Amino acid sequence: DAMVIQNPRYQVTQFGKPVTLSCSQTLNHNVMYWYQQKSSQAPKLLFHYYDKDFNNEADTPDNFQSRRPNTSFCFLDIRSPGLGDAAMYLCATSSRFDGLNFGPGTRLTVL
Amino acid sequence: GEDVEQSLFLSVREGDSSVINCTYTDSSSTYLYWYKQEPGAGLQLLTYIFSNMDMKQDQRLTVLLNKKDKHLSLRIADTQTGDSAIYFCAEAIVFGNEKLTFGTGTRLTIIP
Numbered sequence: 669d670a671m672v673i674q675n676p677r678y679q680v681t682q683f684g685k686p687v688t689l690s691c692s693q694t695l696n697h698n699v700m701y702w703y704q705q706k707s708s709q710a711p712k713l714l715f716h717y718y719d720k721d722f723n724n725e726a727d728t729p730d731n732f733q734s735r736r737p738n739t740s741f742c743f744l745d746i747r748s749p750g751l752g753d754a755a756m757y758l759c760a761t762s763s764r765f766d767g768l769n770f771g772p773g774t775r776l777t778v779l
Numbered sequence: 780g781e782d783v784e785q786s787l788f789l790s791v792r793e794g795d796s797s798v799i800n801c802t803y804t805d806s807s808s809t810y811l812y813w814y815k816q817e818p819g820a821g822l823q824l825l826t827y828i829f830s831n832m833d834m835k836q837d838q839r840l841t842v843l844l845n846k847k848d849k850h851l852s853l854r855i856a857d858t859q860t861g862d863s864a865i866y867f868c869a870e871a872i873v874f875g876n877e878k879l880t881f882g883t884g885t886r887l888t889i890i891p
Contacts (some may be wrong), residue, residue, distance in 0.1 A: 711867075712881075713879070767824050768822075769824070
């Protein structure tokens with residue numbers, strides 16, 4: 669089945685220790701998104717790729733970076749995680765006619 | 780700027796209809812969506828409506844859109860225990876390559 673896969677589902681890191689979250693898709697969608705969702709809050713868009721074009725939201729901290737080496741994969745790098753970065757990170761894809769398809773999310777804990 | 784608001788909680792007896800409401804502020808919204816999120820999971824697209832429509836029905840789901848009042852609702856008929864989840868409405872300007880703005884989510888609890 670075509671899908672959006674996120675690994676790992678649960679990630680624990682230490683304060684200040686870089687961490688990378690992964691997302692892959694078998695949908696061949698040209699747009700990929702990273703959302704941050706904190707407890708009991710709405711998902712907040714961090715950035716998205718339209719093909720290889722990177723689009724950063726104005727209020728996304730510099731601590732968050734992303735890479736998209738090919739159509740199928742997208743990575744979220746948090747350079748120096750703080751306690752406030754603990755959240756669920758959701759990857760999503762879309763093409764012009766499909767809307768947004770979300771992965772199951774990675775829950776990040778910062779110790 | 781864009782702002783999407785929802786009530787935080789709704790409790791409904793099993794078998795009754797659930798109505799989840801949403802208001803938005805961006806009059807240029809082209810598409811409006813309803814997503815469902817179960818505990819510990821990602822968001823599942825339930826349905827969407829184009830802004831030139833005022834109603835869309837899909838099995839147990841009915842979406843009503845009042846563009847004048849910028850009000851969107853999701854009605855779930857014959858609510859079941861499996862409908863327990865958080866429901867998010869979202870608005871977007873362009874379908875497909877869109878940036879969605881989500882509401883705060885409504886937690887639906889089913890009373891047996």
